[in-house]
Amino acid sequence: MNDPSSPEVEVRAGCLYVVATPIGNLGDLAPRAQRVLAQVTRIAAEDTRNTATLLTHFGIRTPMLALHDHNEDRIAASVVEALQRGESLALVSDAGTPLVSDPGFSLVRAARAAGCEVIAIPGACAAVAALSIAGLPSDSFLFAGFLPPKSGARRERIQQLAREPRSVIVYESSHRIADCARDLADLLGERRVMLAREITKRFEQSVLCEARALPEWLAADPNRERGEFVLVIEAAADVDASLLEAEKVLKILMGELPAARAAKVAAALTGLRKNELYELALKISGDRGAPDA
Incomplete structure (x- = not known):
């Protein structure tokens, strides 16, 4: 293992480092990330307990502060003030790259607005990892984060994404993946979807199939519904622009008419x-x- 105190990285005062952490396999924490985490004044972590496990594994003893969805807006200003006083800070989430469906946006925005330097320390990202193994076009894609938890809103979102001319990447949780798969099957039919679960972990698994086959694939083994999921949805075929315009008109009219x-x-x-x-x-x-008669 590389020495985290190596002089190859010199952390700068007043700088915010956005550090990607492993999404499962601890071996994916880059040597540069290790050295930054060891040298900054403090680490802003989504969950200090999870990050403590990571730091202990690498022998890093940097103090931490909690920065998550429930307190980020409130403490971002005070964290920026610390940067302005000359502290250096690393921002990490529980897994993967901060801000990608994880906390950190308010802090990075505040740091930028205050003129603080912000530097990316790249590494693992579940969305990009899934896209790289999907076997679907990757020259242009849309990351859409988590789908809505309720069925009606989720189906509406899938219908919107189904018209995307780019590959679409979404996240889903274990307790909603079966319902999500049924919605995808119903709405997308023959459209191909790549499902990846537990990326970089011991039971990593992925499958590329038609959306209509996803529910059966999941049901074939109860273990397939466990873990964290990334779905890559095949891009839509060319859609007639006039039909897209008609859809906009319909949505407006349906607000008032059957x-x-x-x-x-x-x-x-x-x-x-x-x-x-x-x-x-x-x-x-x-x-x-x-249809009405």
Whole structure:
């Protein structure tokens, strides 16, 4: 193991270091990250107990302070004041790269606004790791974070993401992955999805399949619903711009009108077929009824 006190890294006073930590395998903590964590004045950690385990493994004894979703807005100003007094600070989350579906945005924004230097110490990131093994186009992608926990909102979000012309990366938790897979199967059908679980950990596993096959794949082994999940969703095929515009019109109309009436008005406004627009209206509303006579 590299000596964390090596002079190869010289931590600068008044600087905020955003440090990526392992997402499972401790061997993924970069040597440079180790040295920065050992040399800064303090470490701002999402959960000091989790970070203490990491630091102990590497023999690092730097003092910590808690910085998480519930206190970040309140303490960001005082942390920046410490930087302005000449302290150096490392920001870490429980796992992976801070700010990527983890705390830290308010602090980095405040540090930037105050003119403090902010430096990235890169390393593990579950989203990028999953994309690299997905076998789906990676030249352009959208990271969409966690899907909504409630089914209705989740389905609406999936429908929005289904129109993305880029590969889409989302996170999901173990207690919602089965429900999420059923929604993906229902809404995306033949669209390919790569599911990765427990990336870098002992029971790491990934599969690339059609969305409609995901629920069965998960159900085949109860262990497949355990752990932390990343999903990479195949990009949408080219979508007719006129249909996208019609969808916007429909959503506005459906705020005041039933689906059938909204489709009729939208057809008159856009020139598209009423039946096609009605089917689109049903998808938007989540309804599965038959067209009005």
